Amino acid sequence: MSIPLRSGNAISRPPSRILRNRRPPLSFLVDHAEPFGLSSDEAVRIMADQAQCIRKHWEPLAKRLGMSRAEIQDYRPAFEQPDSDLALRWGQSKT
Secondary structure, three states, X not given: OOEEOOOOOEEOOXXXXXXXXXXXXXXXXXXXXXXXXXXXXXXXXXHHHHHHHHHHHHHHHHHHOOOOHHHHHHHHHHHOOHHHHHHHHHHHHOO
């Protein structure tokens, strides 16, 4: 499977297979936000905003770019992760 990108590059395998077990937990990211000039609350808000945007747009964009149903299913774990659910819950608790 290869999905062409506008730049002419291609992704040869779904990101979920590339990233598996290589992500720090969200709590680590929040705990280490300060060196990046962010408060913990700001980090949580940014993660929640990103999770909401990705959840809303990734699949319609994939369809618009011509990905097949099977390709979308292969990529789904990369875009619909438990970490996204957690970020959204944390974001809701901060509002």
